[in-house]
Amino acid sequence: MTVKEEREPLLSLRGVSKRFGAVRALDDVSFEVAAGEVVALVGDNGAGKSTLIQVMSGTLVPDTAEVRFDGREVSLGSPADASRLGVATVYQDLALCDNLDVVANLHLGHETHAAAVLSEVEMERRAVGLLDELSVRVPSLRTPVGMLSGGQRQCIAIARTLLGAPRVVLLDEPTAALGLVQKEQVLDLVRRLKARGLGVVLISHNMAEVFAVADRVIVLRLGRRVATLPAVAEQQQAVVAAITGADGGIPVAAGGFA
Amino acid sequence: MSLSTAPAPQPAGGPPDAGGGPEGSPLKRLFAFSSLNAAKLGSLQVVIGLVVIWTVFALAHDRFLTATNLTNLALQIAAVGTISIGVVLVLLLGEIDLSIGSVSGLCAGIMAVLNVKHGLDPVLAIVLALLAGAAIGLLQGAIVTAFGVPSFVVTLGGLIAWQGAQLMVLGDTGSINVTDPTITGLTSTFYPAEVGWALAAAGLAVAVVATVRSRRSRTAAGLPVGAVAWDVVRIALPAAVGVAALLMFGSARGVPLSVLIFLGLVIAMDLVCRRTLFGRHLFAIGGNAKAARRVGIKVKRIRLLVFVLASTFAAAGGILAASRLLAVNQASGSGDVLLNAIAGAVIGGTSLFGGRGSVWSALLGALVIGSVSNGMDLLALESSVKFMVTGAVLVLAVVIDATTNRRRDDA
Numbered sequence: 001m002t003v004k005e006e007r008e009p010l011l012s013l014r015g016v017s018k019r020f021g022a023v024r025a026l027d028d029v030s031f032e033v034a035a036g037e038v039v040a041l042v043g044d045n046g047a048g049k050s051t052l053i054q055v056m057s058g059t060l061v062p063d064t065a066e067v068r069f070d071g072r073e074v075s076l077g078s079p080a081d082a083s084r085l086g087v088a089t090v091y092q093d094l095a096l097c098d099n100l101d102v103v104a105n106l107h108l109g110h111e112t113h114a115a116a117v118l119s120e121v122e123m124e125r126r127a128v129g130l131l132d133e134l135s136v137r138v139p140s141l142r143t144p145v146g147m148l149s150g151g152q153r154q155c156i157a158i159a160r161t162l163l164g165a166p167r168v169v170l171l172d173e174p175t176a177a178l179g180l181v182q183k184e185q186v187l188d189l190v191r192r193l194k195a196r197g198l199g200v201v202l203i204s205h206n207m208a209e210v211f212a213v214a215d216r217v218i219v220l221r222l223g224r225r226v227a228t229l230p231a232v233a234e235q236q237q238a239v240v241a242a243i244t245g246a247d248g249g250i251p252v253a254a255g256g257f258a
Numbered sequence: 259m260s261l262s263t264a265p266a267p268q269p270a271g272g273p274p275d276a277g278g279g280p281e282g283s284p285l286k287r288l289f290a291f292s293s294l295n296a297a298k299l300g301s302l303q304v305v306i307g308l309v310v311i312w313t314v315f316a317l318a319h320d321r322f323l324t325a326t327n328l329t330n331l332a333l334q335i336a337a338v339g340t341i342s343i344g345v346v347l348v349l350l351l352g353e354i355d356l357s358i359g360s361v362s363g364l365c366a367g368i369m370a371v372l373n374v375k376h377g378l379d380p381v382l383a384i385v386l387a388l389l390a391g392a393a394i395g396l397l398q399g400a401i402v403t404a405f406g407v408p409s410f411v412v413t414l415g416g417l418i419a420w421q422g423a424q425l426m427v428l429g430d431t432g433s434i435n436v437t438d439p440t441i442t443g444l445t446s447t448f449y450p451a452e453v454g455w456a457l458a459a460a461g462l463a464v465a466v467v468a469t470v471r472s473r474r475s476r477t478a479a480g481l482p483v484g485a486v487a488w489d490v491v492r493i494a495l496p497a498a499v500g501v502a503a504l505l506m507f508g509s510a511r512g513v514p515l516s517v518l519i520f521l522g523l524v525i526a527m528d529l530v531c532r533r534t535l536f537g538r539h540l541f542a543i544g545g546n547a548k549a550a551r552r553v554g555i556k557v558k559r560i561r562l563l564v565f566v567l568a569s570t571f572a573a574a575g576g577i578l579a580a581s582r583l584l585a586v587n588q589a590s591g592s593g594d595v596l597l598n599a600i601a602g603a604v605i606g607g608t609s610l611f612g613g614r615g616s617v618w619s620a621l622l623g624a625l626v627i628g629s630v631s632n633g634m635d636l637l638a639l640e641s642s643v644k645f646m647v648t649g650a651v652l653v654l655a656v657v658i659d660a661t662t663n664r665r666r667d668d669a
Contacts, residue, residue: 079552095552097545099613100538108542109553116534121472125479 008071010035010199011056011087011168016065018051025051026062027223033168033199038190040202040210040231043220044243049203052220053170056201057089058082070167088161089170096157098146102138103127105145106160126163134159134192151182155189168199175209187213207236219243303658304607304622311626315633322633325510331625331632332507333445336516337362337579339624341599342606343527344571346620347564349603350531352544352612353409355568357398357416358599362576363591364424365391369577370434370586371427373441380440384577391573392566394420399565403558409565417596425588433587436580445582447515451508457518458500465493516578521621523571528617540564544613575599601648602627605655626651 009032018026026048033039041049054060058079067076069085076082082089096105103120104111106127112119127141136155138148145153154174161169171190175183190213193200204210210217214231219242227242229235240246315322341358348355369387372378378386398416402409428434436442469492473483507513531537539560542550551557579595580586604610605626606619630651634644 091552093548095546095549097542097549097613099545100541104538104542108549109555111535111538113535116536118533118535118538120533121475121479121481124476124481128481 012068014066016062018062024223029225036197038200038214040214040217047220048223086167088166090157092172094157096145102141150178151185170201172203319636325506329510332517335624335628336520337575341572341575342602342620344568345603346608348568349608350544351564355413357413358572359591359596360417360420361569361572364420365573366576366580366586367424367427380438391569395566395569399562435585445516448512454504454513601652
């Protein structure tokens, strides 16, 4: 059922369970993403996508989980653990400072400085290099990001994670609320992350874009992983069926209410 | 006059930026590249407002634009302007400090009591008063950061409590005359114009060297450098203002020490805000505190430090006011000190909502409020009129700010 099974996953999780009181947000879920692979994580509201992303970014500690990174067993107890491993997260709210310019936002919290004085030239040089490499275009590096378009802001937020040289990037609905052109801009960037050999995890509700950029689709329903499918057009119906629980043809789908 | 830094204007009715390339209207690109950015445009509006005010008063009273009166104006604004520097820092953080007036009065009282009643060395008395200000800021900042209480409430409590402390410190007499020449000298010392010229020349040299070096290192790093003309204008304009001010001071009593102190503090804090790690983090917290925390900025430490700075600048302003009035009494730091200090920062272009503004707005705002008050004094208007006009100026500034901000949000 899965494609590229021969690839050694860069980040893999096994047996992830998380309860919130009586609610089983995640029930024995596994997940894996390889270097240079885009994995789409899909599912209806409440399926557990965000919970799983939070576990991977270290912001939520699961009840049980076995995490391996690059073949080694590791623990993801905090966001610092995640960033040390090289797992970067772009949250839906982007966490940008609208009043600061592009250069400042790219380096936010990791400014280059000599003594206490900012090294603006060095930071701008790195910003130019990074944005060029990713083909992200903005009117000016000195524009406050509040004046940029939604797509540009999303690209800045994604580009920012790359300054920390991550190996896996988690994107939480990066194209929600974007126009068509801007969506394409962000998807292009996702393709370039893949080309750089990064593992990309993409949460999305939009099937068209999932099939446009992803290699594999992992479907969650009611806290369980119910399907893993190659992201090829012929599978679109199967993915939708797995999301809604109207499939029945997929063995792991037991426990669905459809 | 604008309340906060206005953004570069968007072409009216222009479509929102549709996407990827080096897009945007030519006008937008022009503004982006000409580095006529938000803060500068905001300051420009205040300067225009100031020109209007000066023109009106110059026409209304022939003594307004004389060197003697403008020197007076400069002396009048130094104290409240110094307090305003601290207000700007707190506003940039997205917080407020309502205790600054009381703190300025209390710290001036501490200085006066130490020096006059206990015979302490004047410099030591000043240093201890500044330290008392810092300690007050530390306490208020600690309460705000530790308990997550809104700074509005904590410093409102401070406003009342420190006023009580001021009454206690001043004791039965309620008023202490300050006669020590070192303390009074802070505001009664005038240097000959040559000193001013030397300082201005040094400042100019530093600006030129810094600009040349910045251009060189940008070229070396392969980054675009702006037109030389822009850099020339950027240096020549303030230089021209400086020359005019020096000619004016020179033809009256000389260059006042208190003005040099105030200006030095403004320049120093402006550099701290724009060029240092602390300043960048301050703006980041003011812009998006949650994002700042997420990227690992030490939000609490910066907040604490800013409250310490605000109270310390308030103490410094109180000391300058005591030096000028030759006394500290129960009314020191009360009345319109607090409101003028905050209104000045806001009129000068610092946003009440955090993250936008500049330390220069402390100077510009103090000039606007000081000019209005000075001009109306010359015209012998009643306090009632003065209050109403000052209030109207503040509201006008807020309205202009709100409309420019709305334009940005729509764009």
